[in-house]
Amino acid sequence: MTALVQAALRVRRTARSAWGLAAALLLAAFLLAGFFLPGSRALGWGYAAWVATWLALFGHRARNAYRQGADPRSAFELGVLLLVGVHALVQFRGGVGSELYPLTYVAVALVASFATGPAGIGVVAFALALGFAIAFLGEHITDPLLLGLNALFIACFGALSYMFTRAEIVRVRRKSELELAAQKEKVRDDTRLFRLVAPSSEGVRDEERLYQTSVQEVRQALYHALQLLHQTLDLHTCVLLMPTDEAEQLRIVELVTKSDDVADGPFSQGAGAVGAAVRRKLTTSLQQIRPGYQGICYYRGPATVRSFIAVPVLERGHLRAVLCADRVVDRAFGPQEEELLRSSTSHVLRAFENERVFVQLESSKREQETLYRVSQALSTALTQDAVMEVGLAAAKEIVVHDFAAITEYQPDGRRHVVRRAAGERALDFQGLRFRDNTSLTAMVVKNRHYLPYRGEFDPKQQVLFTKKTHLKGMESLLVLPLVAREEPIGTLIVAAKAPSAFGTSARETLEALANQLAVAMANARAVRQLEEMATTDGLTGCLNKRALLDQMEQKLMAAQRFGRKLSLIVTDLDHFKAVNDTYGHAAGDRVLKEVGGVLRRVKRETDLVARFGGEEFCVLCEETDVRGARLLAERVREELEKTELVTEFGTLKVTASLGVATFPDHASTAADLFVQGDKALYEAKNRGRNQVCTV
Template sequence: MPGEKNAFGRHLTGGLLLSAAWLAALFISRFGLPFYYHLIALPLFLALLLLWLRPPAPVPVAAPPDKTPDYQYRPDPTAPRRNTTTSSSPNPGYSQPLLNEALAHSFTLQLKLLCHGLNLTTAILVTENQEHDTLNVRAAYSEEELEFAHSFPADSGVFVGLRQGRQEITGQPSSPLFQGLPYYPQGHAVGSFYAQSLERLAASCPTAYLCVDRAKADSWSAAEKKLLTAAAAKISYDIYLALQLADFDRDKEATNQVCLALQELNAVLGLEAAFRATESAVRNLTNADFVAITLMDNQRHTVVVAKGSGAEGLEGSEVSEDTCLVNQAMRMQRTMPPRPTYNGPAPIFSQDAPLTGFNSLLILPLIIKQEEPIGTLIVAGHEAQLFTRERQNILELIAAQIATKIDLSRAHEKVFQLASTDGLTGLANRRTLQSAMGNMMARAHRQSNKVALLLCDIDHFKKVNDTYGHPFGDEALRHVAAILHEAVRSTDLAARYGGEEFAVLLENSNEAGAKQLAERIRRRIEALRLICDATPVQLTISLGIALYPDHGKEPEALLARADQALYAAKESGRNQVRSWPV
């Protein structure tokens, strides 16, 4: 070992020097040299003796060359083991580890949400290096066990077009082993892909690209592209926000609080969850006594969140007065008031809803990409001078983050609605019905309750289509769907099962209650009067009922029993309700 060899050499050298000093002392004594020679030899002997006995200094061992790639695998602790997750910070030079972790978690979460929401195989984020000749994988999420390249030449595959100025590139490769996505080193079977350049919000932001692929060889719908664009904007703002926060390194506590706020915002999905996370983040950062959010929707400016002192009755109210501070902040697209103090008399929301007792106030417009504001964030406190300049800067950054999060949540809810509802009737679709059946039956098993399933079929619907045409048939389906929707409780589910068939799930309902509701639905549809070309058209419906767990303990078995009961109703003359067993 190198350390042992060094220790042996040191002891050998020390021993030789000590022996030389001892011989010098003997020589002085033997030949009677003057006394001051002893004064020189004795300290030399003692010094060499101490040097020889001193424990060796630790031998520095050279560290092995750093072979760690410029991104690291960070498995998502909440994901199943089959998933592959990679992520890293876009700027390893940051001094705030918590910020890096929050940013890495944000990237991973956004990619994971995209994969789950759009049924993707892989979602990946890459950035250019400083020399602009290499693309580095910064974060990736896949639903399969896949190997990704850590980096690859910048002029590779679909990224060539993006680097030449194209904003987005889509495609449905025809080859079974597509080589155009260089993050797959050996190629991969891809049905369709989508790649987009991320907007650089500052000169210091790296050039970045978002690329996703899936097995399904379908073109990307407008709703899917909107969600991907919103996700790209969210990642751009994450990167920009991280760079801005680096300037606040001197305020460690504030930086840590912002990171926690970002983690809280990035960990939620949906508008209501985003609102709650916003309130929590702002309160933790500022100790505010009042937090509110307003949003524009179809030219109507409404208070959607109001929490804290004086918030009673504000939620749901409309902001209509041009002179109020909220509308001034929207119109001027800047934080109001110019100084974060408030002593009146200008109303914050309206003259009818005054807020009193606050000495600190900030109204921050929620702006996305220099567009018109989508709303405002209002923060107020009883304490004077609550918002320092640093706190105001951070709140403005968080307001930009909130605006992007709200936009992303709206897009995600739109895509979720499209994926879970029937486009013609607005009821839940078959996929949602199957998922709800599993959930309801599991709850009923835990609570020892029952679930009733009603299968409904419009009688002689083919004849209606053939006689009056499919447009009228679609109108008839919408009328039946409206009756079903009005008939069920909020805890129940009405769905279009397919064609002219519908299904109703009744949670915690017995057979008597299910029959009563089925009869009410049958009578309402029988009483429905539709007109086609001045000709009255009457509809009737047949219904079959099955109960969990009496008639089936699995969704497939329950559907089969309800379907047999429906068949019995058809065979018995239609326009009636039958229950299993028939």
């Protein structure tokens, strides 16, 4: 019944989604019959009904596409409807030979430009088929040259429109991406220029807003300082030049000027009067500059100024910038003015230093906030899955990466397991198991030290997990040890496509995360072991009595709520006391372990197996009636009967008696269910043992 209902729903959904296309094809069938050809019949209600149907369909689909957005299916339907309408108009005016037939080419080009992906290709293919069918069947045109030319024009118009539109979309997207990338790169260049961050020490971090704000603050401080100098000293131009990352070049950082001839740069560091101040790291002053002098690099052509001064901005003996000022009047810069310019360089350096400290404090604050949130989240995560989920989410906040994983080390078998992976090709590595080897993961566990040392990854020379599993496309890698209570328990791995993505700051923060993660994973493992000890029988590995009773209450409430069956199989070994007396208690323990193993092998995935006490076991079966439970109990009895144990006193075979009771047939509560199963068990014993009985 369920399969039929699902099939009916699928048919219903298909009919709802395809009725528009089916109606469009039905309207096209009229054109194949030459419905609109002149002289075929007098104009009447049939034409009006066709046109009204087409307008209603096209208007309905266009309105839905406008309101809900056009997916490929709706775009294809709109294209088909438009082509059918245009062909109807063309046929009404005389068909292929009419003056309106080029409208079909325009319609194909229009629809192909708006349809995306397979929908655009499908519309062009439909236009070819429809044009050929109408000409051949509806208008009885058999000239292969005419049919071929029409098909060629339709295909060319559709294909060219489709390709040009896609190319324009790609161009616009590419242009937008380049503009955004250029804007971000400019912010990063300015941060490096002002030394707000150490050059090339970090990858692309989610801190562009912080850096952009800091750059704006620095620029504002510089502008106010230059404006004050410009007004105080009656300058023509006051400009601050800074060396770029490229060798032997300067760029304008900020300026205040009355001139329209300032060049954009960059400029050579060794050019003219500015170059002299850069090379010697000393103040350079010029006066009575002759007209046409070209030694001032930041002007496009010959300078019109008559006096000039360049003051180097030095930080611990290193050139950070050059402060330049000039006048158009022939008045040299005096000692007091020169001293004022030198003192202004200290304000420039202070602006850099203040924002550098601010950025470092903000970055440190964010990292500390992230680690604090992680610590809180890890303290509430009691399972290893929850701990690893929090750890990978935190790593994503700390540093941008393309792949991350957490591995677990199992010292008993000297094995490593990839417990959780995220990012590119995560499914290829999830659950991967491998022994100790010379991989980076294994070496980090052995040495308890992160690798690679510089965070650079070469897949041709380095192995992350095994030689058969390759992490392709990554240039940066960091494998951090997870150590708890002086014992390695696994690794935290992050990888990125960008080179030099994990600098010192990122690594240190990730190491702090790894320490917290290791402790949380060790605690989760201890909690899991305690839970297993509290709910598991230590000898057989089955659930214990307490856990069984708790599960019975929960399963019975669920069965009662949803109207399902719940069966209980109670098992007791026959003459088990004789086994202990004859073969010893060690053999008896082996028998109990074997019985637990048989029950776990035979049971279904949803069944629960428990040792209730002594030699008595129980199997709780969800959604199982009396007949199904009896069949399972019979399989258990047969498996036990076939089992043989070799002891020092000879071969040992055991049998069992089993009782079956079912909710709600035999009991309405968990306690009653166990009582009824116990009664059925003793009925099996009274009948001669080694058999299954029901209530």
